[in-house]
Amino acid sequence: MNYKELNPILHAPLRLAIMSFLMTTGSSDFNTIREVTKASAGNLSVQLRKLESAGYIRIHKSFKNNYTHTTVELTKKGIDAFESYVKTLKKYIE
Amino acid sequence: MNSKSMSPQESLELIGQIIEEARCRISENGFLFFLWGAILAFCGIAQFALLHSPWKAYNYYPYLLTIPGFLYSWYYSVKKAPSRNWKANIVGKTISWTWIVLGSNMMLLGFFYYSVLKNTLIPYLLLLTAIGVIVTGLLLAKRELFYLGLAVNGIALLSFFAPLTYQPLLMAVSYIFALLIPGWKSMQYAKHSS
Numbered sequence: 001m002n003y004k005e006l007n008p009i010l011h012a013p014l015r016l017a018i019m020s021f022l023m024t025t026g027s028s029d030f031n032t033i034r035e036v037t038k039a040s041a042g043n044l045s046v047q048l049r050k051l052e053s054a055g056y057i058r059i060h061k062s063f064k065n066n067y068t069h070t071t072v073e074l075t076k077k078g079i080d081a082f083e084s085y086v087k088t089l090k091k092y093i094e
Numbered sequence: 095m096n097s098k099s100m101s102p103q104e105s106l107e108l109i110g111q112i113i114e115e116a117r118c119r120i121s122e123n124g125f126l127f128f129l130w131g132a133i134l135a136f137c138g139i140a141q142f143a144l145l146h147s148p149w150k151a152y153n154y155y156p157y158l159l160t161i162p163g164f165l166y167s168w169y170y171s172v173k174k175a176p177s178r179n180w181k182a183n184i185v186g187k188t189i190s191w192t193w194i195v196l197g198s199n200m201m202l203l204g205f206f207y208y209s210v211l212k213n214t215l216i217p218y219l220l221l222l223t224a225i226g227v228i229v230t231g232l233l234l235a236k237r238e239l240f241y242l243g244l245a246v247n248g249i250a251l252l253s254f255f256a257p258l259t260y261q262p263l264l265m266a267v268s269y270i271f272a273l274l275i276p277g278w279k280s281m282q283y284a285k286h287s288s
Contacts, residue, residue, distance in 0.1 A: 006102070013100060013108060020109045024116035026184035036115055086109070092102035 124280025131274025
Protein backbone atom coordinates (compact mmCIF):
# COMPACT_ATOMS: atom_id res chain seq x y z
CA MET A 1 0.00 0.00 0.00
CA ASN A 2 1.20 3.53 -0.77
CA TYR A 3 0.75 6.14 1.93
CA LYS A 4 1.16 9.24 -0.23
CA GLU A 5 -0.08 11.79 2.27
CA LEU A 6 2.41 10.73 4.93
CA ASN A 7 5.41 13.02 5.26
CA PRO A 8 8.26 10.97 3.66
CA ILE A 9 10.87 12.52 5.94
CA LEU A 10 9.10 11.22 9.02
CA HIS A 11 7.73 8.02 7.52
CA ALA A 12 10.96 6.06 8.03
CA PRO A 13 11.51 3.98 11.19
CA LEU A 14 14.75 5.53 12.43
CA ARG A 15 13.79 9.14 11.69
CA LEU A 16 10.39 8.58 13.26
CA ALA A 17 12.00 7.04 16.38
CA ILE A 18 14.36 10.03 16.70
CA MET A 19 11.51 12.50 16.36
CA SER A 20 9.28 10.57 18.81
CA PHE A 21 12.06 10.58 21.40
CA LEU A 22 12.70 14.29 20.94
CA MET A 23 8.97 15.05 21.16
CA THR A 24 9.12 13.76 24.75
CA THR A 25 12.49 15.13 25.82
CA GLY A 26 12.79 18.34 23.75
CA SER A 27 16.51 17.82 23.35
CA SER A 28 19.02 15.05 23.87
CA ASP A 29 22.54 14.00 23.03
CA PHE A 30 23.81 11.74 20.25
CA ASN A 31 24.71 8.81 22.51
CA THR A 32 21.34 8.74 24.26
CA ILE A 33 19.49 8.79 20.93
CA ARG A 34 21.76 5.99 19.75
CA GLU A 35 20.96 3.90 22.84
CA VAL A 36 17.22 4.44 22.46
CA THR A 37 17.03 3.78 18.73
CA LYS A 38 19.71 1.04 18.76
CA ALA A 39 21.01 2.48 15.48
CA SER A 40 24.61 2.44 14.31
CA ALA A 41 26.53 5.71 14.68
CA GLY A 42 26.87 6.09 10.91
CA ASN A 43 23.23 5.52 10.11
CA LEU A 44 22.14 7.78 12.94
CA SER A 45 24.37 10.62 11.69
CA VAL A 46 22.91 10.33 8.20
CA GLN A 47 19.33 10.38 9.46
CA LEU A 48 20.02 13.28 11.82
CA ARG A 49 21.45 15.29 8.93
CA LYS A 50 18.29 14.60 6.87
CA LEU A 51 16.12 15.82 9.74
CA GLU A 52 18.34 18.86 10.16
CA SER A 53 18.17 19.79 6.48
CA ALA A 54 14.37 19.53 6.67
CA GLY A 55 14.56 22.06 9.53
CA TYR A 56 13.02 19.63 12.05
CA ILE A 57 15.99 19.56 14.42
CA ARG A 58 19.03 21.67 15.30
CA ILE A 59 22.40 20.01 15.90
CA HIS A 60 24.97 21.62 18.19
CA LYS A 61 28.51 20.35 18.50
CA SER A 62 30.73 21.19 21.44
CA PHE A 63 33.70 19.75 23.31
CA LYS A 64 33.33 17.92 26.63
CA ASN A 65 36.47 16.42 28.26
CA ASN A 66 38.28 16.55 24.89
CA TYR A 67 35.49 14.61 23.12
CA THR A 68 32.97 15.97 20.65
CA HIS A 69 29.58 16.27 22.30
CA THR A 70 26.61 16.41 19.94
CA THR A 71 23.32 17.79 21.18
CA VAL A 72 20.14 17.51 19.16
CA GLU A 73 17.21 19.83 19.68
CA LEU A 74 13.71 19.75 18.23
CA THR A 75 12.53 22.87 16.35
CA LYS A 76 9.03 24.38 16.14
CA LYS A 77 8.88 23.24 12.50
CA GLY A 78 9.72 19.70 13.69
CA ILE A 79 6.98 19.73 16.30
CA ASP A 80 4.40 20.93 13.75
CA ALA A 81 5.51 18.31 11.21
CA PHE A 82 5.32 15.51 13.81
CA GLU A 83 1.85 16.55 14.97
CA SER A 84 0.57 16.75 11.43
CA TYR A 85 2.15 13.33 10.65
CA VAL A 86 0.35 11.74 13.63
CA LYS A 87 -2.93 13.33 12.54
CA THR A 88 -2.52 11.84 9.05
CA LEU A 89 -1.65 8.44 10.53
CA LYS A 90 -4.84 8.50 12.59
CA LYS A 91 -6.83 9.40 9.49
CA TYR A 92 -5.48 6.30 7.70
CA ILE A 93 -6.29 4.06 10.65
CA GLU A 94 -9.84 5.39 10.97
CA MET B 95 16.08 -0.09 13.31
CA ASN B 96 14.49 -1.79 10.33
CA SER B 97 14.28 0.35 7.22
CA LYS B 98 11.26 -1.37 5.64
CA SER B 99 8.18 0.68 4.83
CA MET B 100 5.78 0.90 7.74
CA SER B 101 2.01 0.77 7.90
CA PRO B 102 0.25 3.58 9.84
CA GLN B 103 -0.43 1.07 12.63
CA GLU B 104 3.26 0.14 12.86
CA SER B 105 4.23 3.81 12.88
CA LEU B 106 1.89 4.54 15.78
CA GLU B 107 3.22 1.52 17.69
CA LEU B 108 6.80 2.68 17.15
CA ILE B 109 5.92 6.19 18.37
CA GLY B 110 4.28 4.69 21.48
CA GLN B 111 7.26 2.46 22.27
CA ILE B 112 9.79 5.25 21.92
CA ILE B 113 7.74 7.70 24.00
CA GLU B 114 7.43 5.10 26.78
CA GLU B 115 11.19 4.50 26.65
CA ALA B 116 11.78 8.26 26.81
CA ARG B 117 9.54 8.62 29.87
CA CYS B 118 11.45 5.89 31.71
CA ARG B 119 14.75 7.58 30.94
CA ILE B 120 13.70 11.06 32.02
CA SER B 121 12.07 10.03 35.28
CA GLU B 122 15.21 8.45 36.82
CA ASN B 123 14.22 5.19 38.50
CA GLY B 124 11.84 6.46 41.20
CA PHE B 125 14.40 6.06 43.98
CA LEU B 126 14.31 9.69 45.11
CA PHE B 127 10.50 9.67 45.19
CA PHE B 128 10.63 6.47 47.25
CA LEU B 129 13.34 7.79 49.59
CA TRP B 130 11.53 11.05 50.37
CA GLY B 131 8.17 9.31 50.64
CA ALA B 132 9.70 6.97 53.24
CA ILE B 133 11.54 9.72 55.17
CA LEU B 134 8.58 12.09 55.35
CA ALA B 135 6.03 9.37 56.08
CA PHE B 136 8.27 8.18 58.94
CA CYS B 137 8.66 11.77 60.23
CA GLY B 138 4.87 12.28 60.16
CA ILE B 139 4.09 9.00 61.94
CA ALA B 140 6.88 9.52 64.50
CA GLN B 141 5.75 13.08 65.19
CA PHE B 142 2.15 11.95 65.58
CA ALA B 143 3.24 9.23 68.03
CA LEU B 144 5.41 11.67 70.01
CA LEU B 145 2.59 14.24 70.19
CA HIS B 146 0.42 11.56 71.79
CA SER B 147 3.09 10.45 74.28
CA PRO B 148 4.82 11.87 77.34
CA TRP B 149 7.68 13.02 75.05
CA LYS B 150 5.57 15.70 73.36
CA ALA B 151 8.36 18.26 73.68
CA TYR B 152 10.57 16.22 71.32
CA ASN B 153 7.97 15.90 68.56
CA TYR B 154 10.10 17.74 65.96
CA TYR B 155 13.17 15.59 66.44
CA PRO B 156 12.22 13.07 63.70
CA TYR B 157 12.57 15.88 61.12
CA LEU B 158 16.32 15.93 61.73
CA LEU B 159 16.32 12.85 59.52
CA THR B 160 15.63 15.13 56.54
CA ILE B 161 19.17 16.56 56.81
CA PRO B 162 21.00 13.28 56.01
CA GLY B 163 18.17 12.60 53.50
CA PHE B 164 18.92 15.89 51.75
CA LEU B 165 22.68 15.21 51.70
CA TYR B 166 22.20 11.66 50.41
CA SER B 167 19.81 12.86 47.67
CA TRP B 168 22.42 15.33 46.51
CA TYR B 169 25.13 12.64 46.53
CA TYR B 170 22.82 10.19 44.74
CA SER B 171 21.87 12.69 42.00
CA VAL B 172 25.46 13.67 41.35
CA LYS B 173 27.24 10.33 41.70
CA LYS B 174 24.97 7.33 41.90
CA ALA B 175 21.84 7.85 39.76
CA PRO B 176 21.65 4.76 37.51
CA SER B 177 20.56 6.68 34.44
CA ARG B 178 21.88 10.19 34.21
CA ASN B 179 20.09 10.80 30.91
CA TRP B 180 17.08 12.17 32.76
CA LYS B 181 19.06 15.30 33.55
CA ALA B 182 20.24 15.80 29.97
CA ASN B 183 16.93 16.97 28.56
CA ILE B 184 14.45 19.77 29.13
CA VAL B 185 11.79 17.62 30.81
CA GLY B 186 14.25 15.91 33.18
CA LYS B 187 15.89 19.24 34.01
CA THR B 188 12.53 20.89 34.69
CA ILE B 189 11.50 18.09 37.05
CA SER B 190 14.87 18.14 38.85
CA TRP B 191 14.85 21.90 39.35
CA THR B 192 11.21 21.96 40.41
CA TRP B 193 12.02 19.50 43.20
CA ILE B 194 15.31 21.19 44.14
CA VAL B 195 13.53 24.53 44.58
CA LEU B 196 10.47 23.04 46.32
CA GLY B 197 12.59 20.78 48.54
CA SER B 198 14.92 23.61 49.58
CA ASN B 199 11.95 25.85 50.40
CA MET B 200 10.34 23.05 52.39
CA MET B 201 13.53 22.53 54.43
CA LEU B 202 13.82 26.29 55.07
CA LEU B 203 10.17 26.58 56.08
CA GLY B 204 10.41 23.53 58.33
CA PHE B 205 13.58 24.53 60.15
CA PHE B 206 13.45 28.33 60.23
CA TYR B 207 9.83 29.45 59.83
CA TYR B 208 8.04 27.22 62.31
CA SER B 209 7.68 30.04 64.82
CA VAL B 210 5.91 32.15 62.18
CA LEU B 211 3.80 29.47 60.51
CA LYS B 212 3.00 27.25 63.54
CA ASN B 213 -0.05 25.11 62.74
CA THR B 214 -0.07 26.17 59.09
CA LEU B 215 3.42 24.73 58.48
CA ILE B 216 2.34 21.20 57.48
CA PRO B 217 -0.47 22.46 55.18
CA TYR B 218 2.05 24.71 53.39
CA LEU B 219 4.54 21.84 53.08
CA LEU B 220 1.79 19.69 51.57
CA LEU B 221 0.82 22.47 49.13
CA LEU B 222 4.44 22.68 47.93
CA THR B 223 4.55 18.88 47.61
CA ALA B 224 1.31 18.93 45.60
CA ILE B 225 2.85 21.40 43.12
CA GLY B 226 5.85 19.09 42.64
CA VAL B 227 3.75 15.97 42.17
CA ILE B 228 1.36 17.71 39.73
CA VAL B 229 4.23 19.16 37.65
CA THR B 230 6.01 15.77 37.58
CA GLY B 231 2.78 13.99 36.60
CA LEU B 232 2.09 16.48 33.81
CA LEU B 233 5.61 16.46 32.39
CA LEU B 234 5.85 12.67 32.40
CA ALA B 235 2.23 12.36 31.20
CA LYS B 236 1.48 10.10 34.17
CA ARG B 237 -2.18 10.66 34.85
CA GLU B 238 -2.14 8.73 38.13
CA LEU B 239 0.59 10.99 39.53
CA PHE B 240 -1.24 14.11 38.38
CA TYR B 241 -4.43 13.06 40.22
CA LEU B 242 -2.44 12.08 43.33
CA GLY B 243 -0.98 15.60 43.26
CA LEU B 244 -4.46 17.07 43.11
CA ALA B 245 -5.49 14.83 46.03
CA VAL B 246 -2.50 16.05 48.10
CA ASN B 247 -3.51 19.61 47.22
CA GLY B 248 -7.01 18.86 48.56
CA ILE B 249 -5.60 17.28 51.76
CA ALA B 250 -3.32 20.32 52.20
CA LEU B 251 -6.29 22.69 52.05
CA LEU B 252 -8.31 20.52 54.46
CA SER B 253 -5.41 20.20 56.88
CA PHE B 254 -5.50 23.96 57.57
CA PHE B 255 -8.62 23.10 59.59
CA ALA B 256 -7.23 19.91 61.20
CA PRO B 257 -5.96 19.96 64.81
CA LEU B 258 -2.18 20.37 65.02
CA THR B 259 -1.78 16.94 66.62
CA TYR B 260 -3.40 15.17 63.64
CA GLN B 261 -1.70 17.12 60.83
CA PRO B 262 1.43 14.89 60.89
CA LEU B 263 -0.77 11.86 60.29
CA LEU B 264 -2.38 13.53 57.24
CA MET B 265 1.11 14.38 56.05
CA ALA B 266 2.30 10.78 56.45
CA VAL B 267 -0.69 9.41 54.52
CA SER B 268 -0.15 11.99 51.72
CA TYR B 269 3.53 11.09 51.37
CA ILE B 270 2.83 7.35 51.36
CA PHE B 271 0.37 7.71 48.45
CA ALA B 272 1.99 10.56 46.52
CA LEU B 273 5.70 9.70 46.79
CA LEU B 274 6.43 6.34 48.43
CA ILE B 275 4.07 4.13 46.37
CA PRO B 276 4.66 5.82 42.95
CA GLY B 277 8.42 5.75 43.65
CA TRP B 278 8.33 2.07 44.56
CA LYS B 279 6.27 1.30 41.42
CA SER B 280 8.75 3.18 39.20
CA MET B 281 11.66 1.31 40.78
CA GLN B 282 9.95 -2.02 40.11
CA TYR B 283 9.21 -0.97 36.52
CA ALA B 284 12.80 0.16 35.99
CA LYS B 285 14.10 -3.14 37.44
CA HIS B 286 11.91 -5.25 35.16
CA SER B 287 12.53 -3.21 32.03
CA SER B 288 16.33 -3.05 32.43
